[in-house]
Amino acid sequence: MTTVGVLGGGQLGRLLALAGYPLGLRFRFLDPAADAPAGHVADHIFAPYDEEHLARFAADVDVVTYEFENVPAGAAAFLARRVPVYPPPRALEVTQDRLEEKLFLRHLQIPTAEFAALDDTWGSVFEALERLALPVVMKRRRLGYDGGGQRLLRTMAEVEAAWVALGSSPAVLEGLVGFTRELSLIAVRGRDGDVGYYPLVENRHVDGILRHSLAPAPNVEPRLQAEAEDYAARVLTTLGYVGVLTVEFFERDGRLLVNELAPRVHNSGHWTIEGAATSQFENHLRAILGLPLGSTLPVGCSAMVNLIGTLPDPQPILRLPDTHLHLYGKAPRRGRKLGHVTARVAAPGLLEERVRVLQHLIGEPDGTGTGLAHLNRV
Amino acid sequence: MTTVGVLGGGQLGRLLALAGYPLGLRFRFLDPAADAPAGHVADHIFAPYDEEHLARFAADVDVVTYEFENVPAGAAAFLARRVPVYPPPRALEVTQDRLEEKLFLRHLQIPTAEFAALDDTWGSVFEALERLALPVVMKRRRLGYDGGGQRLLRTMAEVEAAWVALGSSPAVLEGLVGFTRELSLIAVRGRDGDVGYYPLVENRHVDGILRHSLAPAPNVEPRLQAEAEDYAARVLTTLGYVGVLTVEFFERDGRLLVNELAPRVHNSGHWTIEGAATSQFENHLRAILGLPLGSTLPVGCSAMVNLIGTLPDPQPILRLPDTHLHLYGKAPRRGRKLGHVTARVAAPGLLEERVRVLQHLIGEPDGTGTGLAHLNRV
Numbered sequence: 001m002t003t004v005g006v007l008g009g010g011q012l013g014r015l016l017a018l019a020g021y022p023l024g025l026r027f028r029f030l031d032p033a034a035d036a037p038a039g040h041v042a043d044h045i046f047a048p049y050d051e052e053h054l055a056r057f058a059a060d061v062d063v064v065t066y067e068f069e070n071v072p073a074g075a076a077a078f079l080a081r082r083v084p085v086y087p088p089p090r091a092l093e094v095t096q097d098r099l100e101e102k103l104f105l106r107h108l109q110i111p112t113a114e115f116a117a118l119d120d121t122w123g124s125v126f127e128a129l130e131r132l133a134l135p136v137v138m139k140r141r142r143l144g145y146d147g148g149g150q151r152l153l154r155t156m157a158e159v160e161a162a163w164v165a166l167g168s169s170p171a172v173l174e175g176l177v178g179f180t181r182e183l184s185l186i187a188v189r190g191r192d193g194d195v196g197y198y199p200l201v202e203n204r205h206v207d208g209i210l211r212h213s214l215a216p217a218p219n220v221e222p223r224l225q226a227e228a229e230d231y232a233a234r235v236l237t238t239l240g241y242v243g244v245l246t247v248e249f250f251e252r253d254g255r256l257l258v259n260e261l262a263p264r265v266h267n268s269g270h271w272t273i274e275g276a277a278t279s280q281f282e283n284h285l286r287a288i289l290g291l292p293l294g295s296t297l298p299v300g301c302s303a304m305v306n307l308i309g310t311l312p313d314p315q316p317i318l319r320l321p322d323t324h325l326h327l328y329g330k331a332p333r334r335g336r337k338l339g340h341v342t343a344r345v346a347a348p349g350l351l352e353e354r355v356r357v358l359q360h361l362i363g364e365p366d367g368t369g370t371g372l373a374h375l376n377r378v
Numbered sequence: 379m380t381t382v383g384v385l386g387g388g389q390l391g392r393l394l395a396l397a398g399y400p401l402g403l404r405f406r407f408l409d410p411a412a413d414a415p416a417g418h419v420a421d422h423i424f425a426p427y428d429e430e431h432l433a434r435f436a437a438d439v440d441v442v443t444y445e446f447e448n449v450p451a452g453a454a455a456f457l458a459r460r461v462p463v464y465p466p467p468r469a470l471e472v473t474q475d476r477l478e479e480k481l482f483l484r485h486l487q488i489p490t491a492e493f494a495a496l497d498d499t500w501g502s503v504f505e506a507l508e509r510l511a512l513p514v515v516m517k518r519r520r521l522g523y524d525g526g527g528q529r530l531l532r533t534m535a536e537v538e539a540a541w542v543a544l545g546s547s548p549a550v551l552e553g554l555v556g557f558t559r560e561l562s563l564i565a566v567r568g569r570d571g572d573v574g575y576y577p578l579v580e581n582r583h584v585d586g587i588l589r590h591s592l593a594p595a596p597n598v599e600p601r602l603q604a605e606a607e608d609y610a611a612r613v614l615t616t617l618g619y620v621g622v623l624t625v626e627f628f629e630r631d632g633r634l635l636v637n638e639l640a641p642r643v644h645n646s647g648h649w650t651i652e653g654a655a656t657s658q659f660e661n662h663l664r665a666i667l668g669l670p671l672g673s674t675l676p677v678g679c680s681a682m683v684n685l686i687g688t689l690p691d692p693q694p695i696l697r698l699p700d701t702h703l704h705l706y707g708k709a710p711r712r713g714r715k716l717g718h719v720t721a722r723v724a725a726p727g728l729l730e731e732r733v734r735v736l737q738h739l740i741g742e743p744d745g746t747g748t749g750l751a752h753l754n755r756v
Contacts, residue, residue: 294696
């Protein structure tokens, strides 16, 4: 019986376990939060990521993975000396630091927003602004998640205030990208180097939090999908990556810029549970266990809507055809992802209507996520 | 947070929990076996069905259901005085006793095999054989499961030996039904009386154990489906049933005879996880929780093959298109159901070929389940 150890016990971990049980796997989660959602469905070691607990954790599991990218890189490296860890800890190091990530992408000749590193001197800000025109986005280099740690700055006064608020945290400044829409690609690479790509997904954010995904993204030419896969392939190969990798893109003038990388299963891939031949969760597990990857082909068209902050009445949602409710067992709290709903339809033209029906049922104002996504996002 | 209490912690319970987590449910299983498969994925109270443990169990859950029909009826009745129990304990009483079940079906004018009750006198056997011609099947009235507790008897000498072996256990004698094939219907009834029926499934048994199911069963005329639904409806309504009910049929001369009832989710409904809009497990939970039932429409055609006794190499199975492995986390043992595989195909004509491929991969001899199913079964 193979036991998978997971660092982090949030909903992504919970969904991993639910996908892994049919493969006969056992799961053990290490998470310092007492009420981790994965703890309802699997063993949960409620402990900090210190060496004593990590050593004990490593002894009890056959392979380790993680469900969020802010796992201390030292913890992953410590575990990797005792038990296989996938994705490789190097992927954590690159993606935990927005500057490292941008430099890594530049090295691979993958387009991103213009950026400049800030140190703790005003001079570095000034120098950056010689290259980047206002408005700009100031981002902390570390611990960004769901739009946290970033501010849109329109004026020099705002820049100065943000820089003061930053204290001496390392940061980057990014040029604002005028984009048509946000897309993401869920990619997976097996231990044998085999790779799979799901179709590009269209994502809509509000306040930096994903609200809706349409999958496959409507109006994607094969050339755009190929471009996305090419960029993902460079990242996967360079890192010797194993598992699911998510690449978030901006689409601008029919081309892609990488916004960020997530070395894990991703909210914009939840639709794959019902909407693809094999879910991102099952494929991540297949990858890290050295099993053959499953087909990434879509099954129909899917609209995924997040349930944020409050829990809707499940009754009308459960009455909709081919509509699947996923709750994470979390207590309601403002801005918290409590679950999601995936509705499958036969054709892309039906997706928007289904999103509107779901928005109505979950009490989301009309037009949410359909406006200026980027300005909302930063 | 609703907690569902389940009596029995086998694979059916495990699959119920995996279907219920996305609905935000918690699960607690009561099972006297230490290694109950549901215990890997949920809380497992490892205790006997005595009043002390039942009372404590009732206090911790919001609703109770069961995943096997040999739950002591007294235990269900004890619980029903403290917490809602679905399906109703009366369904357990009827289905636990083969004679009660047959009399109940006769009362509802639902055709079955010819039968006669035996008491502990040889005279009752003799009397039965005046009505039923040899060969006959002798079945214990209680604790039958997977073909256990039944014997096919061809001669008077076999009858006598079987009767002696029976001791004084109550039993029934049944006429042997010459049938074309075995079918089953998974039905579900909600707390509001709403009902749903999945399409009839064709089942093949060996030694009383289900080996393969084809769903929807090929070559089923609408009239046959209607007949099955009519019989199921009589049972559901009469029992005030809530939850999933399985009706096993023999098909003979284009008509149906009921073989037996199972007041629970069923192995011949496992295909619904991938092969139907809503799985039997999710619909059972929706029913007992008073949620709207989900669609029972099939999605493509499914072949379900049980993994019995030994675990196959998962690699070639996972390479097949639209093929889904489900392991129960059980240690291999002769005759034990360790998991199942469901393969989805686009048309019924492709089902047999897919079954043959799976048989080959799991090391099952060709022709298993395609021979004299009934003679194998008894």
